[in-house]
Amino acid sequence: MKSKLYVVGIGPGGKEFMTEQAAQALNESEIIVGYTVYADLVKKYYPDKEFITTPMKREKERCEIALTKAQEGKTVAMVCSGDSGVYGMAGLILELGEKYKEVFVEIVPGITAASSGAAVLGAPLIHDFAVISLSDLLTPWETIEKRLHSGAAADFVICLYNPSSHKRSDYLEKACDIILEHRNSETICGYVKNIGREGQTSEIMTLKELRTRKVDMFTTVYIGNSQTRRIGNSMVTPRGYR
Amino acid sequence: MKSKLYVVGIGPGGKEFMTEQAAQALNESEIIVGYTVYADLVKKYYPDKEFITTPMKREKERCEIALTKAQEGKTVAMVCSGDSGVYGMAGLILELGEKYKEVFVEIVPGITAASSGAAVLGAPLIHDFAVISLSDLLTPWETIEKRLHSGAAADFVICLYNPSSHKRSDYLEKACDIILEHRNSETICGYVKNIGREGQTSEIMTLKELRTRKVDMFTTVYIGNSQTRRIGNSMVTPRGYR
Numbered sequence: 001m002k003s004k005l006y007v008v009g010i011g012p013g014g015k016e017f018m019t020e021q022a023a024q025a026l027n028e029s030e031i032i033v034g035y036t037v038y039a040d041l042v043k044k045y046y047p048d049k050e051f052i053t054t055p056m057k058r059e060k061e062r063c064e065i066a067l068t069k070a071q072e073g074k075t076v077a078m079v080c081s082g083d084s085g086v087y088g089m090a091g092l093i094l095e096l097g098e099k100y101k102e103v104f105v106e107i108v109p110g111i112t113a114a115s116s117g118a119a120v121l122g123a124p125l126i127h128d129f130a131v132i133s134l135s136d137l138l139t140p141w142e143t144i145e146k147r148l149h150s151g152a153a154a155d156f157v158i159c160l161y162n163p164s165s166h167k168r169s170d171y172l173e174k175a176c177d178i179i180l181e182h183r184n185s186e187t188i189c190g191y192v193k194n195i196g197r198e199g200q201t202s203e204i205m206t207l208k209e210l211r212t213r214k215v216d217m218f219t220t221v222y223i224g225n226s227q228t229r230r231i232g233n234s235m236v237t238p239r240g241y242r
Numbered sequence: 243m244k245s246k247l248y249v250v251g252i253g254p255g256g257k258e259f260m261t262e263q264a265a266q267a268l269n270e271s272e273i274i275v276g277y278t279v280y281a282d283l284v285k286k287y288y289p290d291k292e293f294i295t296t297p298m299k300r301e302k303e304r305c306e307i308a309l310t311k312a313q314e315g316k317t318v319a320m321v322c323s324g325d326s327g328v329y330g331m332a333g334l335i336l337e338l339g340e341k342y343k344e345v346f347v348e349i350v351p352g353i354t355a356a357s358s359g360a361a362v363l364g365a366p367l368i369h370d371f372a373v374i375s376l377s378d379l380l381t382p383w384e385t386i387e388k389r390l391h392s393g394a395a396a397d398f399v400i401c402l403y404n405p406s407s408h409k410r411s412d413y414l415e416k417a418c419d420i421i422l423e424h425r426n427s428e429t430i431c432g433y434v435k436n437i438g439r440e441g442q443t444s445e446i447m448t449l450k451e452l453r454t455r456k457v458d459m460f461t462t463v464y465i466g467n468s469q470t471r472r473i474g475n476s477m478v479t480p481r482g483y484r
Contacts, residue, residue, distance in 0.1 A: 009357075017261050018262060020259070021259055083357045086357065090361070091478050095478060109358050115351040115357075119350065122336050123330075127329070128386075130370070130393070151392065231337060236333050
C-alpha cells in the first residue's frame, strides 16, 4: 500500500476556518511539515504530532523532506496557509513527487486569502476577477506588469497577493500607477491585513488613496471594477452589468 | 440587539468541505434560506431547521425573504454553494440589506469551485489566474469576450465558471476559439464536473481537445498558462517562470 502525503490548505490559520477534510487529514498524519509561521498556526491544535519546519525560501527542501518521510512509510501532511493550490506547495509537491513512486499525494484545498479577505471587506469578488502576485522572485516584473495592464483594461476586479516586502516597498504604488492608466482614480479599493489572525485590520478607500498606503506581505489588496461600490462599511461588486 | 443574517459558503456540498465557521453559523441559525439544489445539499445535516427555498433566477426574492426573516428577529443563514463571495449571494444581500437596518450581515466564506476543482486536477492555479463566468445573463457577451482575450494574452491561467447551459451550448467552443488566438493549441487544460458530489468526473486534455468537449453548468474548466504541464495524471502550473 502506498503511503500518503496530504498537501493541506489550512485557510487563514484559526481552526474555525479549516474544513473538516483538512482537520481530518492533520489528525491522520503522524508528521506535519511546513514553513515555520504556518506550522506554528496549527501546532496548538495538534500538540502530539511531530512537526518539521523550514524557513522561508526553502520550499524545495521542505517538499523533499515531506516526500522522503512519506516514502519511508509515514503519513505526512504538508501545511500551507490559505489554499495549498493557490501560490501554495501543491504544485511543487506534484512536480517533485514524480520520483517518489511509493507516495500517494492528496491535495486538500483551503480558503484562499482572496476569499477570506473578501468576506472581511464585504463582497468585492462577486464577479469576474484576476489574482496577481506582485512578488517578482520567480516571475519577471514585465510579466506582472502585463497582467496588471490586461486585468485593469478588461475591467476585472483585481486581487493582489504579496503586495509588498522590505525589498519591494514601492511595488503597490507601481501597480496602482499601471491600473490608473485604465481605471478611474475614484475606483473603490480595499485591503485586509492579517486576515483571520491577531491584529486583523482592513480599510476601504479609493484607488488614488490606495496608491499612498503602506502595506506588508501579510496584506491582501482588492481593486474594484467599474461597478464596485461602497455600501455602508462594505466594498461590494454587483453581480452583473444591468 | 440586531438580529443576524449569515451568508454562508458551503463549499462543494459535503459537510467535510465546510469550514467549522460555516457549520457553526448553520447550527446557530433558526432558518436556512437558499436555492433549492444547494439547500438540499445541507438539509440532511440540519434536519431540524426550517428551510425556505426558491428556484433558480429568483435571487432577489430569495435575499428579501432572508432579510425579512432576520428583520423579524430570527437568526437566518443564506446558503450558497462554493464561496458566498464568488458569484454568490453576499453582494446582493449587502446591496438590499441597506434597507434592513436591524439586520447584522456576516459573510462566511467557503471553498469556491476554482479551489475545490483545482485540487481534483492537481495544481493548475498555483500561479496568477483569472476567473471568468461564461454566463451572459447579467453580463454582455462583449465584456466576457474582452476578458477572455485579455486573460489569454497576458498568460493567466483561466478558470471558467458556468461554461455552458441549454441555451448556451456552444459557449465553451466560442471561448476556446478566442483563447486559441493567443495560446498554443497544445496548452494543457482540464475540467471537473460535479466537484465533491455524486458523479464527480474530471479530465485533462489539450486546448484543442477541450474545444470539442460537451460540458454542463455544473462543470468548472481550467485553461493552463504557457508553463502548465501534465505530470502523471495531474495538471500542474509551476510557481514561477524560472
